[in-house]
Amino acid sequence: EAQVTQNPRYLITVTGKKLTVTCSQNMNHEYMSWYRQDPGLGLRQIYYSMNVEVTDKGDVPEGYKVSRKEKRNFPLILESPSPNQTSLYFCASSLVGGTGEKLFFGSGTQLSVL
């Protein structure tokens, strides 16, 4: 089954404790991206990646890191989480170009930073 898998679904952590949210897709998509969703603000793009070893900043990259060492994986790293990073996070992937631009989303990760 074609899917984007995010883990974990829920995460509670404390300020300053490094964490990684994993994202994996099985559709051989070139494009992968991360978003955060906050009430009243919609989704905002954090980082995106065109392909292996190619990553670019989105709208709100501060406090986040990403890496794309393999085509299928695109982890989101919070080196020193803070309470303002409490949010619902989505990973998504897509083919590039043409009608393949539909984004496939993961199920989301609800992060709470205390």
Added chain:
Amino acid sequence: AQKITQTQPGMFVQEKEAVTLDCTYDTSDQSYGLFWYKQPSSGEMIFLIYQGSYDEQNATEGRYSLNFQKARKSANLVISASQLGDSAMYFCAMREPSPDRGSTLGRLYFGRGTQLTVWP
């Protein structure tokens, strides 16, 4: 300035009626893409419809159509014959190209959403 503006925080429609959700966008690129996504209360993001900036005809997918008015920078979603299961948050989104990377798929911007409620 916001890239995507959805001016209706909430909309109500009776079952079987049509409803239009508004979306305007701001870009100076000639090549861009417009999307609509649905997010039910369960939280997943569901793709509804896509319109490319060079597509001359309005996109349609079943009961969904996108009313694309390029000169007005408007991309309204029309849902015909609303169903109770259409009650959800709806997001308009736009992707801009990444010319530095030689790709049509660069940054993506979402609006703040419209909460649609369908009543019997």
